Amino acid sequence: MTRRRYLVLAPDRFAIDAKTAHGVIRYGADDVVAVVDPSCAGRRVCDVLPHLRSEAPIVASVAEALPLKPTALLIGTAPRGGALPPSWRQDILTAIAARLEIVSGLHDMLDDDLEFHAAAMRSGATIWDVRKPPDVPIFSGAAYDVAAPILLTVGNDCAIGKMSVALEIVDAARDAGKTNPRFVPTGQTGIMIAGWGISVDRVVADFAPGAAEQLVLYAAHEGADLIVVEGQGAINHPAYAPVTLALMFGSAADALVLVCDPRRRHIEEYATPALGYRALIDLHEALLATVKPAPVIGIALNTRGLSDDEARAEIARAKTETGLPADDVVRFGAAGFYKDVAPRIVKRPQLGSHV
Amino acid sequence: MTRRRYLVLAPDRFAIDAKTAHGVIRYGADDVVAVVDPSCAGRRVCDVLPHLRSEAPIVASVAEALPLKPTALLIGTAPRGGALPPSWRQDILTAIAARLEIVSGLHDMLDDDLEFHAAAMRSGATIWDVRKPPDVPIFSGAAYDVAAPILLTVGNDCAIGKMSVALEIVDAARDAGKTNPRFVPTGQTGIMIAGWGISVDRVVADFAPGAAEQLVLYAAHEGADLIVVEGQGAINHPAYAPVTLALMFGSAADALVLVCDPRRRHIEEYATPALGYRALIDLHEALLATVKPAPVIGIALNTRGLSDDEARAEIARAKTETGLPADDVVRFGAAGFYKDVAPRIVKRPQLGSHV
Numbered sequence: 001m002t003r004r005r006y007l008v009l010a011p012d013r014f015a016i017d018a019k020t021a022h023g024v025i026r027y028g029a030d031d032v033v034a035v036v037d038p039s040c041a042g043r044r045v046c047d048v049l050p051h052l053r054s055e056a057p058i059v060a061s062v063a064e065a066l067p068l069k070p071t072a073l074l075i076g077t078a079p080r081g082g083a084l085p086p087s088w089r090q091d092i093l094t095a096i097a098a099r100l101e102i103v104s105g106l107h108d109m110l111d112d113d114l115e116f117h118a119a120a121m122r123s124g125a126t127i128w129d130v131r132k133p134p135d136v137p138i139f140s141g142a143a144y145d146v147a148a149p150i151l152l153t154v155g156n157d158c159a160i161g162k163m164s165v166a167l168e169i170v171d172a173a174r175d176a177g178k179t180n181p182r183f184v185p186t187g188q189t190g191i192m193i194a195g196w197g198i199s200v201d202r203v204v205a206d207f208a209p210g211a212a213e214q215l216v217l218y219a220a221h222e223g224a225d226l227i228v229v230e231g232q233g234a235i236n237h238p239a240y241a242p243v244t245l246a247l248m249f250g251s252a253a254d255a256l257v258l259v260c261d262p263r264r265r266h267i268e269e270y271a272t273p274a275l276g277y278r279a280l281i282d283l284h285e286a287l288l289a290t291v292k293p294a295p296v297i298g299i300a301l302n303t304r305g306l307s308d309d310e311a312r313a314e315i316a317r318a319k320t321e322t323g324l325p326a327d328d329v330v331r332f333g334a335a336g337f338y339k340d341v342a343p344r345i346v347k348r349p350q351l352g353s354h355v
Numbered sequence: 356m357t358r359r360r361y362l363v364l365a366p367d368r369f370a371i372d373a374k375t376a377h378g379v380i381r382y383g384a385d386d387v388v389a390v391v392d393p394s395c396a397g398r399r400v401c402d403v404l405p406h407l408r409s410e411a412p413i414v415a416s417v418a419e420a421l422p423l424k425p426t427a428l429l430i431g432t433a434p435r436g437g438a439l440p441p442s443w444r445q446d447i448l449t450a451i452a453a454r455l456e457i458v459s460g461l462h463d464m465l466d467d468d469l470e471f472h473a474a475a476m477r478s479g480a481t482i483w484d485v486r487k488p489p490d491v492p493i494f495s496g497a498a499y500d501v502a503a504p505i506l507l508t509v510g511n512d513c514a515i516g517k518m519s520v521a522l523e524i525v526d527a528a529r530d531a532g533k534t535n536p537r538f539v540p541t542g543q544t545g546i547m548i549a550g551w552g553i554s555v556d557r558v559v560a561d562f563a564p565g566a567a568e569q570l571v572l573y574a575a576h577e578g579a580d581l582i583v584v585e586g587q588g589a590i591n592h593p594a595y596a597p598v599t600l601a602l603m604f605g606s607a608a609d610a611l612v613l614v615c616d617p618r619r620r621h622i623e624e625y626a627t628p629a630l631g632y633r634a635l636i637d638l639h640e641a642l643l644a645t646v647k648p649a650p651v652i653g654i655a656l657n658t659r660g661l662s663d664d665e666a667r668a669e670i671a672r673a674k675t676e677t678g679l680p681a682d683d684v685v686r687f688g689a690a691g692f693y694k695d696v697a698p699r700i701v702k703r704p705q706l707g708s709h710v
Contacts, residue, residue: 139594141625141626200560201559201560201561204556204559204560205556205557205560205563205598205601206556206557206595206598208560208597209593209596210594235642235645238494238496238564238604238605238646239493239494239561239564239565239605240561241600241601242560242564242598242600242601243560243561243597245596245597245600246560246596246597249593249594249596250593250594266707270496271496271707272645272646272705272706272707273707279645282641283641283642283645286637286638287590287591290590290627290634290638291591291593291627350627351628352621352627352628
């Protein structure tokens, strides 16, 4: 597989909240040759966001970056309010004319836009709307027969790092001697990072566990010796809990890692209180106990916004309250955490498998 | 609203398993003027299935039934194997040419079939694919402000009577003095019975709770003084549990009625064991306790296949094991059950509503 040379489009948002751009730069298998954001043009990525450790230049337009020979344009953020501003449209059309692959995680499918579709037909560029799910079958139970252990990240809310934790665990597992640990992407940023996957939240509800199962089967087919599935939502999220449950049952998980931002008081914009460690462990394990019992084997904390001392105190509290390994694997590295949880990652049988 | 005069298409299956046809004949607000099934042509519905209490004639073709002046053709069963047999196609085209409304709950959308679509354009017939969901917003929490109490049926598996129980409870509530109790349909048969609704299992996963919420808001807008939501799937169904959870959170239920077929040993074709009364109550209540606490207030048993004595023994066992009202409301009537559960149907607040 040839690596893409990405040009990342993130106008006016790169330094602020371009989550997809940041994820792909930090964790992506592809190269990033430049970022398009007029508001920080002339600087490098590492000047603006040192933790991304990239020296790629930031430029003002797609046209300006073409001499760097990108092969693909990645839409690295969503436009405020949803509709594409005219300047974005021009940048995307310039990329299509230059025959760059267009990779978009926007809700609106770019390939359904007549102007983009027609321009791509003319130039021969392809448009990959990563949120558009393929047709998948109903969950069959085939995932129960996968030989590799299956780990799933779950959490106390959205946007707290379930994808990053999954990626860090895969890296740590490789460093610890696994030959082919695989990250399984279930949302648009994860898909862009890995270059494959299904946006499970965009699948018709009846088929969402089937989508999770197909992803696990694909990783198994690729010879994975550890499968780490990116979680979504939260089990008590009033709107997204069904997707969380689809991943829990559909991935046929053998074990869960619980990702928590301890500062969350309630679920996103809802009044629903965020749950504590013990309540989250009990609820996930009670649900899985009815289909394929699997334990929570560790707590991955997101201590962003806390000092080092505060972070270590919170990690200690999580360990004491749950009796499980705990750490912030993004902040302090995943090697120690992986070493602690690895003995707990074992294959488990579904219930009633001899019916 | 003018009542439809339905012609029900159920070739070769009417006497066997035409679940949609049976539901619409037994519970539907519209009239059924005839059934098309060559295998029992010449008899009446009550000759073949006495419990449906209908004297509508069974005929061999749509053409034969047109003198009865039907206004709509209801596809009352699904073709074996999925693809439409040629004889069905001819019957549907005859109905379209006669300008009957075509009402279909098939997975494949009839209005996407070029021949049907073109024929309907010519004759002016409309095609209503009831499984095709409308666009709905993400769950907002507006359902928490609905004044009428909201009841949801849940169960120990699919196809055990969650819809029938909801319909029987609505009838019993009306008989007991409620002025406007409303059934909320969430699947194709329920939609055909009520003439509105959303097939929640066909909604994109992220939007499924939002679909349930919109249905509840619609019932409230229509002035309901009791809202009874048709449940789907089962909370430990490996494939359909996400839809079950979407209805639990999205409907903002104040109370649940647990529908159980006590003879189920496992979930449909999966190895997953069916849960007992207590386990089902605990799991549903534990989930709802994290968002909007709501209790299970009664057990509605499906005792099909048991003798009267066996049925009464099972009902007694359910009462003893759970301490809740229990009955088979389809077999023995819902009046007594409703009287027992009515005091337990009270409005409840969401968690954290003063955040």
